[in-house]
Amino acid sequence: MSKEIPVKQVDPGSDPSNNKKQTETVDLYASRKKIYVKEIKGFFQRIRNVSLMVLMGMYFLFVWLTLDGQPLIHFDLPEREFHLYGMTFFPKDFFLLSGMLIISAFGLFFITTLFGRVWCGYTCPQTVWTFVYMWIEEKVEGSRNKRMKLDKSPNTREKITKKGIKHALWLLVALATGLTFVGYFYPIRELIGDIATLDANGWAYFWVGFFTVATYLNAGWMREQVCLYMCPYARFQSVMFDPNTRIVSYDPNRGEPRGKRKKGIDPAQVGLGDCIDCEQCVQVCPTGIDIRDGLQYECIGCALCIDACDQVMDKMDYPRGLIRYTTENELEGKTSKLLRPRTFGYGAVLTAMIGAVIFIVASRVPAQMDVLRDRGALYSFNGEGRIENSYTVKIQNMSEVPQTFVLSVEGLEDMRIITDTTVKVVSGENRSLPTVVDVPPESIQSTNSDIRFIATSQTDSSLILETESRFVGPRAR
Ligand code: SF4
Ligand code: SF4
Known part of the structure; x- marks a missing residue:
């Protein structure tokens, strides 16, 4: 099938009757020309090498680190828990994720307005991995001229060996990248053990394979094509200039x-x-x-x-x-301004969002309690002649350690909990506890009294949860 589309070159000042003569075909498809990048050393390359080592080091190392027995970073999808630097986040914290995304976006806009595409040039994973792949290529196949000569040469044993070593090393880096990425979702030690013994679940193989192939293709074969044709940021960043x-x-x-x-x-x-x-x-x-x-x-x-x-x-x-x-x-010989309305605008939103996220994270409670009154029955009298109300107490432990809470209730004289008052809640658990409270009839002053449930942690004495509820009884005599 032809790749050529007939197009008409129209000169606005020309005679329209001549347009027929101006019709010609233009090839709108350009096949990729391989780019042979020459290795260069210098100040900015040194900066990139440092940023590359720091970022790759963090990526490959953090997946192995633990804090107080919990992974430093772990996205536990089946349990819907996200462990980040000693904190556990739950789906209800997803607005924090939105906050982080807004911070990332405005951080990018702010930096781009000041210094152009420094993100792309020094820290984007596509750049970081492509530079690692180019470094491997240079070490195995030699300088730019040698690589060009090698590609033009017939398939000798030397050429096949060099190409084989290069692709094997690329695949090795890609596999390490894929395993590490999946290791942020599936504990890395278990993942490697399970894959080695072929005990991992099917999705683990799929995602490791997917990220291995994606890394190999993006950094080894597609390189600048990803930036030119796939990355949306490349298209709109110029509006921030x-x-x-x-x-x-x-x-x-x-x-x-x-x-x-x-x-x-x-x-x-x-x-x-x-x-x-x-x-x-x-x-x-x-x-x-x-x-x-x-x-x-x-x-x-x-x-x-x-x-x-x-x-x-x-x-x-x-x-x-x-x-x-x-x-x-x-x-153009004019002076430049560092601070200008758009930098102030992006900077203000960025500062406000960082402040808001820090405040929310700092004021997060490690546990929370909800009390639901049983709406099936208003109240009942028990064998002791006391008035009972039933509740469901829900305690969610968002800390990294198991917590044992002792429940109590206050608000009416001689009020007590007659069901279990000690509840153990493991990290990340949301525990429901059926709870019955009773009072002597003479304590009731109105049909609807304010009461307060208190859960005191035995593990961390500073952790005390309080929740208001109602106690319903007969009209006072
Ligand atoms: S001298 Fe000219 S061609 Fe050579 S590197 Fe500098 S800008 Fe490029
Ligand atoms: S991508 Fe831009 S900054 Fe990098 S070498 Fe090419 S022209 Fe220079």
Whole structure:
């Protein structure tokens, strides 16, 4: 089937009767050209290496850590509990998750407004894993030129061995990534043991396989395609840019007209700018673009072109910074403002949301009690001639340790609980306890009295739960 769609080039000023002649076919499908990224060392690459090691270290390590016997981070879906840094969250805490998502979104907007796509360039998992895969590729297959030569060469034993080792290492990293990801939902020690003995449930195999394949394809094969065609953030981030946003830019005032020349020649004397048109900035770019063409949505802000160009400038004895983090205003000789209405706006929402989430987390109680009065019967007299009311006491333990509570009730004279008063609630449990309360008839002053249930923890003496309820009795005589 043809991949070409006939399109008509229309010149607004042309005679419409000539449009027939202007009809031509344009290929709207562009197959991917493999990008051979040249390895470069430099200041920004060192920053990324540190961020890469910290982030990957956290990802692979945190899944193994425990705090007071509980996993540091564990999303226990069957039990509907989420353990995070010593706290347990339940489905009713999901508004906190919404708060965290809003914080992440506004944090991203705030940073993007100030410094462009630093998230994409230094911390996005797609970038982090792609750089690890590129590092493996460089170590196994060699430099950019060697890799290009290898790909063009026939399938010799050496080529097949190198490709085999590279893909095996990629798959190993992908498998470790998949296992770790699933380990945040299925305790990692059990997961590895169960998979090794083929005892894991089917979903565990499915998700480990899914994340292994996704990592291998995204970081090994698709790379910049994920950023260019799959990531929605790449599409809308430019609306957060303004002339004061500090982004990776080429300085055309200084660089143009570009042209080759020998070292030691004063560019002004030969009518050239500082760009020697060496294309080093293009060869190191993981998305294969030329930063000299201006701001492009393909640019992930990785700053590799800054490191490459700075090395060229050093060799030519020119000042660094032909490509640098700068703003549109500075390139036009104007001054830039760090603080402006949109940074204040994003910053204000961000600060408010962080404050709200911290307040909610800090004021979270480790347990809560609800009391439901049995609506089936208003009251009854027991064998001792006392008036009884029935309740269901529900205690939810949201702390990380089991709690034993002793129940009591107050509000009417000589009031007592005649059912079990000691209740043990394990971490994360929501325990219901049928409870009967009685009072002597002479204590009743009205048909409907305010009473209070109190649950005192034997495990943590500072933990006392109180809940109001009603006691219904006959009219006082
Ligand atoms: S690396 Fe610098 S000097 Fe070389 S082409 Fe790019 S901008 Fe010009
Ligand atoms: S132009 Fe390429 S190398 Fe430079 S910051 Fe953008 S993505 Fe990175």
